[in-house]
Amino acid sequence: MRALIRTVSGLYALAIYGFIFLPVVVLVLFSLQATSFPIPPFTGPSLRWYEAVLADTRLTSALVNSLLVAVVSSAVAVTLGFLSAWGFARFALPGSGLMRGLITLPLTVSYLIIGMGLLVLFNWAGVPKSLLAAGIGHVVINLPLCFAIVYSQMGDHQINIERAARDLGAPEWKVLLLITVPVMAPAIFAGFFLSMTFSWDEFVISFLLTRFDTTLPVEIWNLLRSGLNPKTNAVGSLVFAVSIVLVVLFELMLLRRKPA
Amino acid sequence: MNSVNSGRALPWALVTPALGWTLLFFVLPFVAMAVSSLTAHEGGGFTLSNYSQFFANPSYWQAMVNSLQVTAIVTVISVLLAYPFAWILAEQVPERWQRLALMLAVLPFWTSYVVRSYSWLLVLAQNGVVNRALTGSGLFSEPLQLANTRLATITGFVHFFVMLLTLTIFANLKQLSPSYRKAAADLGAGPLRTFLHVVLPLTLPGIMVGAFLTFVLCIGDYITPQILGGNNELLMPQLVMMQIGRRGDFPLASALSIILMAVVTIAYLACARWLKIERA
Numbered sequence: 001m002r003a004l005i006r007t008v009s010g011l012y013a014l015a016i017y018g019f020i021f022l023p024v025v026v027l028v029l030f031s032l033q034a035t036s037f038p039i040p041p042f043t044g045p046s047l048r049w050y051e052a053v054l055a056d057t058r059l060t061s062a063l064v065n066s067l068l069v070a071v072v073s074s075a076v077a078v079t080l081g082f083l084s085a086w087g088f089a090r091f092a093l094p095g096s097g098l099m100r101g102l103i104t105l106p107l108t109v110s111y112l113i114i115g116m117g118l119l120v121l122f123n124w125a126g127v128p129k130s131l132l133a134a135g136i137g138h139v140v141i142n143l144p145l146c147f148a149i150v151y152s153q154m155g156d157h158q159i160n161i162e163r164a165a166r167d168l169g170a171p172e173w174k175v176l177l178l179i180t181v182p183v184m185a186p187a188i189f190a191g192f193f194l195s196m197t198f199s200w201d202e203f204v205i206s207f208l209l210t211r212f213d214t215t216l217p218v219e220i221w222n223l224l225r226s227g228l229n230p231k232t233n234a235v236g237s238l239v240f241a242v243s244i245v246l247v248v249l250f251e252l253m254l255l256r257r258k259p260a
Numbered sequence: 261m262n263s264v265n266s267g268r269a270l271p272w273a274l275v276t277p278a279l280g281w282t283l284l285f286f287v288l289p290f291v292a293m294a295v296s297s298l299t300a301h302e303g304g305g306f307t308l309s310n311y312s313q314f315f316a317n318p319s320y321w322q323a324m325v326n327s328l329q330v331t332a333i334v335t336v337i338s339v340l341l342a343y344p345f346a347w348i349l350a351e352q353v354p355e356r357w358q359r360l361a362l363m364l365a366v367l368p369f370w371t372s373y374v375v376r377s378y379s380w381l382l383v384l385a386q387n388g389v390v391n392r393a394l395t396g397s398g399l400f401s402e403p404l405q406l407a408n409t410r411l412a413t414i415t416g417f418v419h420f421f422v423m424l425l426t427l428t429i430f431a432n433l434k435q436l437s438p439s440y441r442k443a444a445a446d447l448g449a450g451p452l453r454t455f456l457h458v459v460l461p462l463t464l465p466g467i468m469v470g471a472f473l474t475f476v477l478c479i480g481d482y483i484t485p486q487i488l489g490g491n492n493e494l495l496m497p498q499l500v501m502m503q504i505g506r507r508g509d510f511p512l513a514s515a516l517s518i519i520l521m522a523v524v525t526i527a528y529l530a531c532a533r534w535l536k537i538e539r540a
Contacts, residue, residue, distance in 0.1 A: 005451075009348045016345045017365065020423060023379035024368045026389055030382065039387040080278040087274030103278055106286050108528075109521065110480025112497050116517045117289030120296045120510055140285045143278060172270060201372035204482055208504070217374045224378060224487065228385060236375035243370040251363070 024240070031233035038230045049234035059235055062219035066200055069131055069215055073138035074195035080139070081146030082188055086180060089154035090162075100151075104144040114140055115205040122209070129211040137205035142198055146191035153187040186253050193250040197243055297514035310515035320499060320516070324523070327496040330410065330485070331478045334417040335471050341418065342425035343467070349426070350433040362430060369423040377487035380416045381407055384488075408490025416484045421477075425470045432466030433459070472531050476524055496520050 030038035034046035053059055084103060088096055106114060118137050127133060158180065165179045166172075181188070203217040210218065216239060223232045300307040314320045345365070353361050368376065383389055384406035391403035406412060436459065444454040482497035489495070494502070496516065503513035 006352065009352045012344055013348045013352075016341065016422065019419065020365060020368055022389075023376065023383050023419065024371065026382050027375070027379040037387075038382055039385060040389055040392045080281055084275045084278035087271045091271035091274075093271055093275065099275065099279060102287075103282055106282065108476070109286075110476065110497075110524075112480050112482055112500065113293075113517050113521055114286065114289070116500065116504075116513060117293045118285065119504070120514055121285075121289040121292040123510065124292060136285055139281065143281060147278065197370060201370070203372065203374050217372050220372075220374050220378070224374075228382060232378060233382070236371075236378060239375055240368075240371045243372070244367070247367075247370050 027233055027240070028237045030230055031237045033230040033233070036230065038228050038233050049230040050238075052231050053234045053238065056231075059216070059219055059223075062214055062216045063238075065131055065213055066216040069135045069138060069206075070196045070199040073135040073199050074142060074192050076135075077139045077142035077195050078146045078150075078188055078192045081143050081148075081191060082150050082181075082184065085147050085151035085154060086176070089151060090159070100147075103147050106140055107144045107148075111141060111202065111204050115208040118205070119208045129209055131210055131213055131215070133209040134206040134215065137209055138195075138199040138202060141202070141205070142195035145198070146195060149191040149194070150184060150187045153184065158183050190250055190253045193246050193253065197246045197250070200246065201239075201243060293514040293517060296511050297518050299511050301509050301511045310512045311519070313512065314516060314519055319494075323494045323496050323499040324519075326410075326493050327479055327520075328523075330413060330417070330495060331475055334414055334421060334478050335474045337414070337418050338421035338425050338474055339467060339471055342422045342470075343429055345422070346426045346429035346433060350430055362427070365426055366423045369420070369427075373481070373483040374487070376420065377416050377484050380412065380419065380488055384412050384415070407488065408492065410489060410493065413485045413489040413495075416488045417478055417481075420484075421474045424477075425467075425474065428466060428470040428473070429463065432463045436462055468531060472528070475527055479524060480520065 029042060029044075031049055032042075032044035032046060034043040034048065087093070088100055093099070115137060118133065118140070121127075122129070122133055161183060162175050162179050165175045170178070201217065202215075203221065206215040207218050207221065216235070220232065220235055220239070223229065223235070297310050298306055298308065300309065314324075349358060349361050349365065371379070381388075385391070386403050386405075386407070388407075390406060394400045395403055440458050440462065441454055444458045449457065480497060482501055485495045486498055486501075497520070500513050500516045500520070503509040503516065
């Protein structure tokens, strides 16, 4: 019985791993294709499509735009999220529960609807489509996340350290910069990197709110109109690689927090 | 806890930027969308026609029906595939390999929607790997039409949500205290009975939360059906995007978005009973 369960479990897990990795393996494998179609038989390995991606200024500038939007919007989201989390955790504010609910509310609404709302608003207010507009949207989706991560990590332990600093005469801004920020650094970094990955991968808000200068997912979307193409595989593999790096950094932040 | 005597100004200064951002770029856009949905596309007066169009036009209805069908199928299949997988990871894999096994299982979760859907297009294409394997093995003489179908949309979705649900169900199984299982075994229950009467009921609230998350994310996604489903049938997000792209009809797009949101809210209220159990 036990051996049977082990065998069936093993086979099932293998099948699910296969299903999960099939598209990724096909994507990366055929990005190394030497000929012009990313379909079997495999003719590589060749790096010509990666060279084609790096030579394509539309793609490289979209890549720079994506990084810029991801870094700036995540920095804004984590700053606002951290300050508000500190405010709510340290001070008793009237209506605190309601306000915290409001800050986390965007988590329950789909990106499409957040993007649509901003599109309608900006259209009325005469704000032109731009990377800035998309970045504002990315802060909207990531602020609740940063807030929730930082807020959940603010415990009594930190309060006592802060209190000690105040007793020793530190003004409030010094407590914030020299005590709270360093103590909360793992949560702040975790929020930042998670926001980075979401912003980096986000499509629909950028699609709705940018026009000429756009982000990489939107530029990849434009590439899709030309059908299956190893160049799309190559740029897709690069996007995937960046996401993995961000996720690994995020994991390391979480792991480092554990022993504390 | 409140030992600080710096007056009321500091705490408000801390929370106001985040609150202001949320009000200005989340609440206000929603209000703008609601107002827009009640405005005529031509002329701009007050009208309910954007909403009545949805109920009057069978093709709009059909998009909602398609969305609900696809979402329901995806949710059920994903839960059924993910549960045993999460169980194997939590119970059969040795403790020290679990973190790695789980990380591997959700690695492709972090590819962007666009890239992931495109990858499935490669897999399911006329001359793609699946069709090559099927014709090569002699099972089929002709390649199957796999891409640009509802099946392709569902496959793309299930792929994503199996990973998401594996994460949530795994976390749930790990939270379960081993003493429950020990108690069941002491009382003479076999592994199957323990699972059916102890483990499954205790993880059900977690499954409900995961299923609800799947529902919300699935019904609002534009990319997967647009890339994989082709133009044979429309889902709601595609219908919304069509109004903006082709005709610049913001009022109708707003009305359809609000209807979509209303459906999600109704689903939430319907599940709230089960979603709440978890907090208790």
